[in-house]
Amino acid sequence: MGFVGILIVLVGVFGGFVLAGGHLHVVWQPFEVMIIFGAAIGGMIIANPIGTVKRAFSMAIKGLLGKGPGKKEYVELLQLMFQLFQIFRKDGPQAVEKHIEEPNSSEIFKSYPAFLKNHHAVDFLCDTMKITLSADLSQYDVDDLLDQDIKVAHEEEHAAQHAIASVGDSFPGLGIVAAVLGIVHTMALLDQGTQVIGNSVAAALIGTFLGVLAAYGFVGPVATKMGNDIAAEGRYLMVIKAALVSLQRGAPPLVCVEFARRTIFPSERPTFEEMDAATKDAKKAA
Secondary structure (H helix, E strand, C coil), rough: CCHHHHHHHHHHHHHHHHCCCHHHHHHHHHHHHHHHHHHHHHHHHHHHHHHHHHEEEEEHHHHCCCCCHHHHHHHHHHHHHHHHHHHHHCCHHHHHHHHHHHHHCCHHHHHHHHHHHHHHHHHHHHHHHHHHCCCCCCHHHHHHHHCCCHHHHHHHHHHHHHHHHHHHHHHHHHHHHHHHHHHHHHHCCCCCCHHHHHHHHHHHHHHHHHHHHHHHHHHHHHHHHHHHHHHHHHHHHHHHHHHHHHHCCCCCHHHHHHHCCCCCCCCCCCHHHHHHHHHHHHHHHC
């Protein structure tokens, strides 16, 4: 939906300008754009490690193109965990080990492509099961371990989000920088008549306009969307955590999945009946 929002902003702003009698060619000032966006990107590179900069752009693009997990993705996740836990309970650790060691080659994981594409979630689930199979950990150890994993991942992602948010905050000021330079340029045109001076002043004011529009119409909302994506990813991992902690506690697979299901927001949570049908399908697949 990100690009739909961008389209609405553009139509609302520039459509209203045209309907009021304005001319779009006046708004196109490439040198103002170069000043504002060049300074913004340069400042972002100065302020952040290159890894954070790359991650920020990657997350921003993902925020515009992607969406968070919905009911379908959660049902698929719960089915996958139920199937793995069933194998673990019936056939022992060795039977499930081959699946978590190479999830991309596992027929079980291949049956759930949406989950397999989420590399962080795959590592989160598989690495935890590996350590619980090879070490004697209590349910509290697993709880602490997963909390730490989620915390560190969020710190890294929030650094990228804050980088984008800081750039958004800088745009109005950089728009003023571009406008001031435009006025400075206008001072050299005072002997060329009111038409030339008027055009130059208008071009200078476009700098302020572009800076404010970029901040509040585009970059700020993208940073907010990144924050929402981080929260959604965290919720997805919390669902996995609930199931794994229950498994370590010795609960049967159906109870593990039920603990996980109750961790999902009600708006996205599959019903008990839906999960009952999904676990029956998973049993058949196993």
